[in-house]
Amino acid sequence: EVVEFRVPAGSAQTLLVWGLEPEPGLEHSLFSAFSKFGPLYSVRVHRSAAVAGPGCYAVIKFFSGGDASRAQRTCNGQRLFQKSPLKVCVCTRQKGFQQQVLALNSNKCQELANHYLGFNGWSSRIITLQNVSGFDGENEELGKTLEKRSVKYLCAVEVTLPNHGVRTRGVALSEADVENSEDPLRFVTASRRVQKLAVGKALSSAFQKILLVVLENGKVAVEYNSTQEELTDSLTEEELKGLVQVSELSLEQFDLKEDEVLSDLSFDDELPSWEMPSN
Numbered sequence: 550e551v552v553e554f555r556v557p558a559g560s561a562q563t564l565l566v567w568g569l570e571p572e573p574g575l576e577h578s579l580f581s582a583f584s585k586f587g588p589l590y591s592v593r594v595h596r597s598a599a600v601a602g603p604g605c606y607a608v609i610k611f612f613s614g615g616d617a618s619r620a621q622r623t624c625n626g627q628r629l630f631q632k633s634p635l636k637v638c639v640c641t642r643q644k645g646f647q648q649q650v651l652a653l654n655s656n657k658c659q660e661l662a663n664h665y666l667g668f669n670g671w672s673s674r675i676i677t678l679q680n681v682s683g684f685d686g687e688n689e690e691l692g693k694t695l696e697k698r699s700v701k702y703l704c705a706v707e708v709t710l711p712n713h714g715v716r717t718r719g720v721a722l723s724e725a726d727v728e729n730s731e732d733p734l735r736f737v738t739a740s741r742r743v744q745k746l747a748v749g750k751a752l753s754s755a756f757q758k759i760l761l762v763v764l765e766n767g768k769v770a771v772e773y774n775s776t777q778e779e780l781t782d783s784l785t786e787e788e789l790k791g792l793v794q795v796s797e798l799s800l801e802q803f804d805l806k807e808d809e810v811l812s813d814l815s816f817d818d819e820l821p822s823w824e825m826p827s828n
Contacts, residue, residue, distance in 0.1 A: 550615050550763045552665065553774075554658045554756035556651040557590050560640035561614035564621055567597070567606040570631045578630045579607055586623070587616025588664045590657070612661060613763060655749035658756040665761050665769045670712055673752055676705040677790040678744060681722070697726045700740050704747035705781065705789045708755040713771035719754030720781045720789070723747035 557563070564583070569575060580592045590610040597604050611617040617639055625637040653661070662671050681701045701724040709716050723746040727739040758777045762770040781789060 550613055552612050552661070552761040552763055554653050554661060554753070554759060556653060557610045557612055558650055559614060562590075562611045562617050563640045564609040564611070564617055564637055565606065565640060566609060566624075566635055566637050567604070568633060568636045569594070569605040569607060570633065571596075571603075571605055572631070575605065576607075579609065582624065582629050583609055583611075583620050586620040587611055587613050588661060615763070652753050652757055655752040655756075658753055661761075662756070665763070666710065666712075666771075671708060671710050673706055673708045673755070675748060675751075676707055676718070676786055677703075678705075678748065679703045679790075680740075682724075697728045698736075699724055699726050700736075700743050702740075702744050702747040704744075704751040706748065706751035706755050708752070708759070710759070710771055715759065715771050715773055717755045717758040717773065718779075718782055718789075719751040719757070720779065721747055721750030721754050723750055 566579065569579075572578075576592050576594050579594070580589060583589060583592070588611070590612055592607060592609050594605050594607045597606055609617075609620075611620070621637050621639050624635060626634050628634050679702065681703045682699060683701075701722060703720070703722050705718060705720045707716065707718050723743050725739055725743050727736055758774045760772040760774045762772060764770065
């Protein structure tokens with residue numbers, strides 16, 4: 550099975566758990582019970598509709614369809630942490646799921662890498678972090694007094710998997726408008742935030758080029774995802790450090806949208822279509 554550093558969008562990776570008894574810390578109880586089968590992307594609890602009776606249901610997303618299947622077979626009909634048995638099924642329909650495949654944010658990427666590769670199985674380093682504010686001339690209009698200034702940083706990160714001989718790069722751009730930019734503290738705070746976001750985006754971009762192949766015996770192989778290759782992958786480190794001077798490369802191609810990189814922080818309260826078991 551192939552696991553990517555992306556938001557799980559497949560129905561086979563998603564479980565519906567119903568018959569839940571409302572109690573404090575229900576999401577934590579579910580996470581503890583189901584994370585034993587593999588890393589989880591999200592656990593979300595919702596109140597059942599009035600027509601369905603009292604109680605709650607939960608939507609649990611795994612990164613691996615195999616882990617989700619094992620969890621369903623083991624937990625369906627079991628009480629786990631409550632008095633009454635739970636009903637658990639794997640979603641088998643695509644309707645209601647996002648069509649766009651979104652990148653995981655950098656924190657989730659690191660969690661996934663730690664699980665499959667181990668804390669010492671990978672490393673990352675920043676090749677360059679450049680202030681490119683005003684590079685496109687947007688803040689240099691003649692005679693215009695700016696009440697706010699745009700801060701932009703371009704970052705290049707390298708991720709190395711020494712045990713697998715894989716090395717990937719990610720390049721990303723982050724920006725923010727600073728109100729009252731004459732205030733030094735406000736400007737410095739905004740600059741640090743933009744730098745941190747640029748590093749996170751670049752790290753996430755580097756992980757998009759890594760495919761984890763989970764074998765039946767539990768071992769993990771790694772493949773390079775050539776479909777995610779970028780022009781910057783062929784540049785030397787010195788060329789990357791002088792990236793803004795490379796005229797044929799546009800800054801726009803590195804401008805990952807923030808809602809894509811932070812997509813796992815958004816919530817979708819709509820219940821997708823499910824294939825319910827007949828018994």
